[in-house]
Amino acid sequence: MMIKKAGISALVVCLFLVLLGQGLVQAQGGLTILDNSAEAEFPLKLHFSLSAKSDVTITDIRLHYTVDRESYAQVTSEVYIEFVPDTSVDVQWSWDMRKTGGLPPGSSVEYWWTVEDVKGDKTATAPVRVQFNDDRYSWQSLSEGKVTIYWYQGGQSFAAEIMLAAQQALARLAEDTGAYPKKPVRIYVYANSYDLQGAMIFPQEWTGGVAFTRYGIIAIGIALDSLSWGKRAVAHELTHLVIHQMTLNPYTGLPTWLDEGLAKYTEGVLGAVFTAYLERAITENSLISVRSLSSPFSAYAEESYLAYAQSYSLVEFLITSYGQGKMLELLDTFSEGSDYDGALAKVYGFDMDGLDALWRDYITLQYQTAEVTTAVISPAPIRIFTELASGLLLDLRLATQGWLWRWG
């Protein structure tokens, strides 16, 4: 115990000396940071400010920042601050997310400043982490395992129901695919889609939920009276997040049918509307090829219903015919950056066309032997459409957010 204490004291002394040392260097040069801070204006802006002085003119100020998210290469952004050189300066800079795309609620940014004066003296501030929180609401939180749910409307039982759905989805996903969350997952449950849209820089009318896979964050709008939809949507987005954590690599993404198929499969039994679309496509011989389903889905509702239904069925076929081990092997192969045909061939011994042929036999047989379903393809109930749309949004993000990093 004594030894431990002595160790801690020594550490404290060392730290003190280090701090003192830095202070002395600054005093000698006369270049001093007086103040620096950052403030979030969610979801639009992140404001940074700095005051510094020196005995000579300050000539160069830069802000450096990195976004906390999973990536294979650490990206540090550097901002050259425009200011009038002087011995005493106050500068501000705002990161306008409308120009760059936004950050999800609960994300964080680490930043530091470097300042230089005309004599060439330089100083840097210690890195500080600023949280980009959605402070428009008073969030409560509930944690279990790797999952934390944040919510602000509804009681403890509402959050507990969502947590149960999340845990059940993770258990189902692990059983079917061997995939599990490698990192913590945070789920921000907004009270409705309107509130959720207020958290987005470029909201879509139909945004139901978004998985910000690199951040380990899901944002979703679940009204108290749409809990059953919400539980499926949480299972869906959570699957995207875990699968992306499992397969992140700098080379290739996943084929869309696999990504969306796993997400829909983890939700539970395929809904009647999707089944009806699938059945009709079999009857009319208008199924979409696996190769086409590997690209982002059509934005047209009719086609995307079928695309999601087929993706579900393809994943069901692979899992029920070849088992969990092969699916995990497939995900592992994709994490190494394999191309679609190569990964399938390595794990299952057939490429996308081979899968297409085998699956068509499987699905045709399944629907021939099944009782004729009576589901009618009617105008899409808004909630099912929202369910669809959350997947579409993810694809959209993947395609359009390449400027600095990808949301997916």
Ligand SMILES: [Zn+2]
């Ligand atoms: Zn999806």
